[in-house]
Amino acid sequence: MASLAFRRHFGFAFEANRCTPRLTPSTPPKVPHRALRTSHPMSRHLSRRQAEGEVALSKEQKRALDRAKAGKNLFITGRAGTGKTILIRAINSWATSREKGVTVTAPTGAAALLIDGTTIHTWAGVGMAEKSARYYATVDATQIREENQYPLSLNFEKTELLIIDEISMVGWFDCLSC
Numbered sequence: 001m002a003s004l005a006f007r008r009h010f011g012f013a014f015e016a017n018r019c020t021p022r023l024t025p026s027t028p029p030k031v032p033h034r035a036l037r038t039s040h041p042m043s044r045h046l047s048r049r050q051a052e053g054e055v056a057l058s059k060e061q062k063r064a065l066d067r068a069k070a071g072k073n074l075f076i077t078g079r080a081g082t083g084k085t086i087l088i089r090a091i092n093s094w095a096t097s098r099e100k101g102v103t104v105t106a107p108t109g110a111a112a113l114l115i116d117g118t119t120i121h122t123w124a125g126v127g128m129a130e131k132s133a134r135y136y137a138t139v140d141a142t143q144i145r146e147e148n149q150y151p152l153s154l155n156f157e158k159t160e161l162l163i164i165d166e167i168s169m170v171g172w173f174d175c176l177s178c
């Protein structure tokens, strides 16, 4: 149910067991050896330029981009180096140029940096608890929401397109497809 709600809200989402379509680039794109080396974090700038048009997307990447443009939910998976990050950059670039409310996230700070995004926890407002575990276990959920300093509802409302990189590292990932 949760995943359905997310999909309804965002139009483009992350893994869900009934989510469509499942794009699985099985073979790495044919790229020059020099380009393959740019997956190193220090080569982010070059990768960004590639996503902005200097490198033509592969057929499979284009197919995924077209589906994203059509507002479909996507689960993008594939072996290392098959072009997932470049695809994310291309989707982000397209969404930004259309002034869509796009948020690019990842479960860890390091992963988020690679895609110029933010952590999923920051976006969702999951921060450090300010009170004891006993307090949160006993108090009413409504009260916790009222006390929350993060403008969470704004984050959810302004995000039309949510991208989560490295979703398998998200601890509560399984809950999303419940």
Ligand SMILES: Nc1ncnc2c1ncn2[C@@H]1O[C@H](COP(=O)(O)OP(=O)(O)OP(=O)(O)O)[C@@H](O)[C@H]1O
Residues within 6 Å of the ligand: 029, 030, 031, 032, 035, 036, 037, 038, 039, 047, 050, 055, 056, 057, 058, 061, 078, 079, 080, 081, 082, 083, 084, 085, 086, 087
């Ligand atoms: N269509 C393309 N044309 C040329 N080079 C590409 C293309 N797609 C990706 N690349 C290059 O292939 C390399 C791997 O791409 P990318 O980093 O997007 O893969 P990935 O699937 O995200 O890898 P990982 O799973 O390890 O993060 C990079 O150097 C990237 O610049």
